[in-house]
Each structure stands twice: as structure tokens, then as C-alpha cells.
Amino acid sequence: MGPEILRDLTFDIPKKSFQFLTGPSGAGKTTLLRLLFLSLQPTRGLIRMFDRNISTIPRDELPMLRRRVGIVFQDFRLLDHLTTYENVALPLRVRGKDESSYRADVLELLGWVGLGERINVLPPVLSGGEKQRAAIARALIDRPEILLADEPTGNVDPPMARRLLNLFLELNRLGTAVVIATHDLSLMDQVEARRMILSQGRLDIYE
């Protein structure tokens, strides 16, 4: 089973809330995000999401619940054979939506994250920062109820980080709960928000 990465955590992510999740490398930020993304089950303890105990959700219900969660992976996980536009539109496409119904929204969002002129570019050609913005756009495109972002500003310069933070804030104002896992103190200092600090498997929350 390996060592216990997280223990004795009790916290709540209210609807429409905004928080940073921080802590040293190896503290368990990614594990916590994976637990919240339903890609891990806790070995013990209880996690409730959308009023459901995540340990008892049947497999075939996971996709529907994941559609309510947006995630920005630390390693982006873009599909190399799809263009920036197609990658960002992917969540809508797998929901069976018609391309004409979302094309304008996807193009607008790409414009907003600064990829308006990179819509037909494949990920291998994008810079690290561009990939990150594409991954963020993909997580936001369907306006999830909760957004989980793992180091979303790790590969961008401060002005773009500020810009992406504004995007997260805007999304939050529109009703999405946001959890941003980051090491970036300067980013956290820009916003008065709840800070969840993980250290040695324990969680301290500063409202």
C-alpha cells in the first residue's frame, strides 16, 4: 500500500468559493487534487462530493460527475494530434455537442487566454506556457462547478499568470468553486483568498 500521504484532514470546499492549496513539494497537493477529481479513492476516511461519498460511486457514474469538475493537470495532458482549438473543445465534443454550437465560445476563450492566433497549432509546436493556457482553457470550457488546477501558472511569465488568475476569478464570480494548487507566493498575494497549506500530510486552513 505504501506510506500514507494524507491523514487527519477535515475541510470543506463551499460552492462558489476560491482557495489556494499550497505546501512544499511532496506534501500531497496532487494526491489531494486527484482525490477531489475522483481518480483516487481514500484508503480510509470519508470524502463527499456533490453530496455523494466518493468511495461508493459506481464506475459508470464517474464520467457524469467528472463533467461537473474541471481539472488542469500539471503535465497538461493535451492530445498531440489535435489542434489547440480541438483540444480545448474536447470536453464539449465528448458530451456529444455539435461543433457549430460551441465554436464561437471556444474561439472566444482561446482569444482570452492569448491563444487566438494559435488555434490550428498542434501541441508539440506550442511553448510550455501556451500548453498550460490550452490546458486551462480546456478545463474551463464547460464552466465546471468546481475547478481544480495543479500549478496552473508554473510555466508562464508574471503578466500572463496575473491574466490567468483574473480568468479564474472571473470564473469564480460566475459561480465555479476554484482550488488552485501552487507554490507561487506572489500569485497568492494578489488575491485575498482562503489558503489551505499542506505540510507533512496535515492541512492548515487560513481563511
Add this chain to the structure above:
Amino acid sequence: MSEARVTDRAGPAAPQERKASLRVRPTAPIVPPGNVSGNALMLVIAIMAFLACLTLGAVSMVRSTAQSWQSQISREITIQIKPDEKLDMEKALADARDLALTFEGTTDGTIVDKAATARLLEPWLGEGLDIDDLPVPRLVIITIDEQNPPDFAAMRAMLTETIPQAYLDDHRTWVDRLVAMAHTTALIGTGVLVLVFSAMVLTVIFATRGTLSGNRHIVEVLHFVGAEAGFVASEFQKHFLKISLKGAGAGGLLAAACFAIASFWQSRSLATPQSDQATAMFGSFSIGYTGYLGIAAVMIVIALLTTLTARFTVMRTIYEIDLIRSDPARIDGNQT
């Protein structure tokens, strides 16, 4: 997103005109249409389909040839009349033929005349043979109805009673041996067919799984962006159906073309020594419409097999991804 847009008009998204001029390319399929492993899979499928169809055609040819050997030899019986000083050979031959034809199950009787008998003996006794100088037995060939053969024992008894010098050969020894040989040949053919088909099934399954393993990240991303397992599986199914139809189609059509060309060659070179030898050995190269239907069936089986393997493998991959949920020790990578 509309409010978000208003907050930053001066940002990198500002050149609206340029953005508008960019056109989105036609949406690419979710599963990449062509890559090295996909082409290799298509080639493997084509080769296996070709071999399977070739084996199928060859085995059906061997079976029908064995069947025809058997039926040709069992379609006739021979009455042999040994010469005797007291015997009027021509009368005895006619009597033997008439007697045989009284039995139900006989259809025709032919007396092998002197000239034909001389021709039969020519390889041993040379040309210019006067058949009357030699005590050569004479033959009557009776054609019988294979489905409803006459009573050989009764015919034999009656013949010996009427013409003591007559001997009825119903070719049973030959027929039995040929039936055994035909059955063995057909059995060996079926065995080869089973082996080739098993090899084809396993090769197609492993090649499909191998190709899919390179696409695991696509399955994972689709699953994580909220695609249902059925959707992911159907995307991969479509992709692999196309590959397998192309591969199996190429292999099957090539095999069909081989048979068609062989059959054409045989029909064009009828009565030449080469063609006669080939026909004696292998029978007719024509596999008939059932053979071509068999080739079509092989192509369909391969297409189904590839598609089902793709579906099963994708479902299994998704199951494994979800399994990690309940077994954190299987977390990939060392992210914490």
C-alpha cells in the same frame, strides 16, 4: 465567459480582426487516423487475411478434388471375362453387360472393344498387337448410380453362375483406400485451416492490442474530460474497423485474385500437358462462388475481431484507470 472578456480588452486577444481571419481546420478524428503502428497493423491484417483466404480456398479445393476422386472411381464397376477355348467371348461380353444391366442401380454398360483393349495393353506389349493371338481378358464397364448402388454380391453370384469365366470387380478395395485417403487429406486440410485461422485470430488480437497500447494516453484524457466508456470505445472501434476493413479487404481481394488468375490460366490452357498435370494433382483451381463467399466471410470475421478486440481493450484500459482509484499503490509516476 462573456464577462471575463469585458475585463481585459487590451490583452493579447486584442487583434480581433486577425483572429477572425483564422479559420478552424475541419475537426480531426479523436483517434489519430494514421500512424506507423496503425499502418503496421493494417499490413499484418492484410497478410493474415491473405494467408487465411488462400488456405481456405486451397483446403476447399483439396476437399472437392478428394471428393471427385472418390466419386469417379466408385461410379463404375468392371466385369472381367477371362478367355477360354469353349467361350464365345463376344457373346459372353454382351451377356455379361445385359445381365448386369438387369440390376437396379446400373445406368449404362460399355464393352471395351478389341481396339481399346489393345490400346490399354500398348504400354506393355507394344504397337501392332493382334489381340486374338493372345489370351487377353476383356472388360465390360458398367456405370452405376452412386446414390443407389446395385447388389454387388447378387450380381457377382449370378455372373459366375451364367459365365464362370467372369469376375466382377466393384473397385471396393480402391474405393475404400481412396475414401480413407480423401478423408485424411480433408482432415489434414481442416487441421491446417484451423491452425492458420488460430494464428490469424491471435495475430490480429495481439497486433490490435499492441497498436492500442500506444494510444492509452488518449483513452485516459478522454475519460478524464468526462467521456463515457461507451463513447471512447466507439471512437476506437470506428478507427480500428477502418484499418481492419482496409487490411482484410486488401488481403482477401489479393487471394481472390490469385484464385481467379489460376482458374483463368487453367481454362485457357485446357488439354495442355501442364494443365492436365496440374488438374490431376490439384483438381480445378476454381473455388466457385462458395469459395469467394468464404473469402468474404474471412474478411468480415477479421473486421469483427479487430473491432471487438479494440472495444474490449479500451474498456479494459478504462477499467484499469478506474481500478487505480481503489488501489492507490498503483498510482503511476511519483507525483504526490
